[in-house]
Amino acid sequence: xxxxxxxxxxxxxxxxxxxxxxxxxxxxxxxRRRVGKTELILKATENxxxxxxxxxxxxxxxxxxxxxxNYSKDFEHVKMSWEAIFNTLxxxxxxIIIDEFQNMIKEDKSILSTFQLIIDTILKQTRxxxxxxxxxxxxxxxxxxxxxxxxxxxxxGSFLLKPVKFKDLTHFFKTSVEELIKIYSFADGxxxxxxxxxxxxxxxxxxxxxxxRSFIKDEIDFLTRYEFEDxxxxxxxxxxxxLGKTKVSEIRDYLNLKRTDxxxxxxxxxxxxxxxxxxxxxxxxxxxxxxxxxxxxFLNFWFRFIFPNLSLVEEGVFTxxxxxxxxxLGLVFEKVCKEFIMNTRIINYTRIGKQWGKFKGExxxxxxxxxxxxxxxNTKEILFSECKWKNRVNAERIIRDLVRKAEHVxxxxxxxxxxxCVFAKSFSKKITEFNGKKTHCFDLKxxxxxxxxxx
Numbered sequence: 001x002x003x004x005x006x007x008x009x010x011x012x013x014x015x016x017x018x019x020x021x022x023x024x025x026x027x028x029x030x031x032r033r034r035v036g037k038t039e040l041i042l043k044a045t046e047n048x049x050x051x052x053x054x055x056x057x058x059x060x061x062x063x064x065x066x067x068x069x070n071y072s073k074d075f076e077h078v079k080m081s082w083e084a085i086f087n088t089l090x091x092x093x094x095x096i097i098i099d100e101f102q103n104m105i106k107e108d109k110s111i112l113s114t115f116q117l118i119i120d121t122i123l124k125q126t127r128x129x130x131x132x133x134x135x136x137x138x139x140x141x142x143x144x145x146x147x148x149x150x151x152x153x154x155x156x157g158s159f160l161l162k163p164v165k166f167k168d169l170t171h172f173f174k175t176s177v178e179e180l181i182k183i184y185s186f187a188d189g190x191x192x193x194x195x196x197x198x199x200x201x202x203x204x205x206x207x208x209x210x211x212x213r214s215f216i217k218d219e220i221d222f223l224t225r226y227e228f229e230d231x232x233x234x235x236x237x238x239x240x241x242x243l244g245k246t247k248v249s250e251i252r253d254y255l256n257l258k259r260t261d262x263x264x265x266x267x268x269x270x271x272x273x274x275x276x277x278x279x280x281x282x283x284x285x286x287x288x289x290x291x292x293x294x295x296x297x298f299l300n301f302w303f304r305f306i307f308p309n310l311s312l313v314e315e316g317v318f319t320x321x322x323x324x325x326x327x328x329l330g331l332v333f334e335k336v337c338k339e340f341i342m343n344t345r346i347i348n349y350t351r352i353g354k355q356w357g358k359f360k361g362e363x364x365x366x367x368x369x370x371x372x373x374x375x376x377x378n379t380k381e382i383l384f385s386e387c388k389w390k391n392r393v394n395a396e397r398i399i400r401d402l403v404r405k406a407e408h409v410x411x412x413x414x415x416x417x418x419x420x421c422v423f424a425k426s427f428s429k430k431i432t433e434f435n436g437k438k439t440h441c442f443d444l445k446x447x448x449x450x451x452x453x454x455x
Contacts, residue, residue, distance in 0.1 A: 008040055011159065015044035016127060018157065019095070025129045026119060026154055027254045030140040031161035032191035032296070033223055037133045038099055040161065048129075050095035055103040056399055060111075080272045082111075088120045095129045102136040102226075105143050112143060116150040137227045137272045153391060162295055163189030163296070165455045166339050175199045177444045177451065178425065185325075185332040188297035202320065210316045220302050222250065227272045233257075235307070239292060241275060242303035246291040266292060281353035281373050282411045289356070297332060304328060330389035334371050337387045337423040340447055341374055343454055346440060347419060349374035349382045359408040367406045372421075385421040393424035395441045 017024050029037050030266035042052070053067050061082065068075040071092065076090050089096065098104070104111045123130060132142035137160075144151050145158060164171075169180045172194045182201040196215070198204045208214050212449055224231035233255070240254040252262050269275040277293050279287040294300040305328075312318035341352065357368040363423060372385040384406045386398050399420050406418065421440040430441035 008036070008043075008164075009159065010042055011040055014159075014393055015041070019044065019048060021129070022127060022156060024119075025124055025156045026123075027129070027131050028134070028140065028144055028158040029161060030137060030158070032137065032163075033135045033226055034190050035161050035163060036191040037161050037333055038136070038149050038389065039132065039191070041097055041131055045095050045097065046281055048095045048115055049093045050097060051089060051093040052097045055097045055101060057103045057106050059109055060104050077185040082114050083118060083122065086122050088124060093120060093328055095131070097131045097133065099133045100135060101132040101144070101451055102134045102139040105139055109143075109146050110455045119151075120197060137430065138227045138268070141271070164191065164194075165189060166336050167343065167451055168455055169194065172196075173199060177448045180451075181329060181332060181336055184336070185297055185329055186301050190296075190298060193298060202322075202325075206319050209318050209320075210314055212316065214305060214313075217310070218303070220236060220299070220307070223299075227274075228268070233265060234269060235303070237262075237269065238274065238299060239303045239307050241294050242300050242307075246293060248290075249294075251292065257324045259298075278354060281351055281375065282409060291356075297335075300331075301328070302394050315340050326389065331388070333389045333423070334387045337360055337385065337446065338372050339444075340419075340423070340442065340450055341372065341383070341385065343450055345380045345403040346421065348376055348379070349381075349383070350378065355409055368408050372400070372410070373409070373412065380416045381419070382409075382411065382416050383419045384409075385423065387423045387426075390424055391426045392428040393422065395422050395424075395427050395428070395429060395431050395439070396434065398422045399431070399439055403434065403437070 008139055015027075016025055029041060031037055051068070052070055053064055056063065060079065064082075065075070065078075065080045065085060068078070068089060074092065075085070075088060119130070128245050132144065133141070134144070143149055144155075146152065156411050166180070166184050166189065168189065169184060172191075173180060173183065175183075179199055179201060183194070183199070184198055186201070186205065187197060205395040208216060221231070222233070224234055229235050236255055237251060240251045243254075243255050245251050247265075248262065252258070254261070262368075266275070270277060273295060275292050277290045277292055279285060279290045283289060294303070304320075305324070306313060309318050326399070338352065341349075344377070354370065354371065354373040355373045356367065358367050370384055371387045373382065374385070384402050386402050388398065399422060400421055402422070406420075418441065420434060421437045421442070423442050426443045427441055430443075431439055432441075
């Protein structure tokens, strides 16, 4: 079995249900570049009569017609028009796949109305399965999924294909958990990147960065140009967030932009799935304490390490700084720990996220931050968690500090049932109780056991 599909069983199963349907199906599959859309649909349809076409930004009608000529000689006398081609194609295949459909929209927006007509008058009464694939989330959502689109109401399903989870990396690599976290910090769950890496990760990365043809240098240009006509400001915003400037005021000051100018950029980055706005878990979504975070580890890594050092990368002399990389791994470790809580259900939570805020102390206003909080609004259970990317951690000291920070979390203060949790690479000593409160200590060996259970 092809390795990148060892973790796509659910998607393959759903697509095969569509393929076994006895009626016309129109499915849109979209997601960021390199996430594996093409490989997935080709795997799902490998035993079917299929016609595949990769769209470019120009001359698609002629290229589509020539692809049909190569597919069947019966197209030799068919008029070169979309309607005439599909009228013949519907009898020659059972599956039609058009990849990078956003390129056809860029070339001629009227293609949406043309496909509406083709579906309504040519394909709807058949058992054809039509798949449109797109790597530009902004174009696909606004032009094909939106209620304003001519195609609205025609699709029978849609798939937003997301990166694989951290736990799925065991399908790609047989290596230590620490090494998997390093790989995840760069590749996230993007199958294309995962398939390129050869552990040990740091050695592979430094060798890759010294290659003149390395994909790493230009990858972000491809990603941002798929979504934005002028990506320069978006790249600066992503750089600012990657460097820890997560508040609107911090990003604005870094770019020297007005707040109104910045808001639209942030909304666009959220819409294409590059960043997210997060508020303290105990706050309303409308809270003014919102912060912005990059969702994709590859984007985060690139804007933190590659973008500021592009000249060195181009010269082939850049080497990853071990100290800075370890600091970055601490942030990635939080994501791994959050996934651990979600998979193991330490408590039966209804919400999970971060927490931060201010409190009055002896020296005026102070701030606190808690890495992960999981809570159950029905049972009033709450789990406070800290993540330390360190060895031989003193769990009692961390939990004592965590208990003090928990006192500032205003959520069912007198009614809640509290538990505390620490994640670390390793502990000098684990504890299961602190001042009568239940505590949990999880190290890399515990995470490894979780990965084995979820395979």
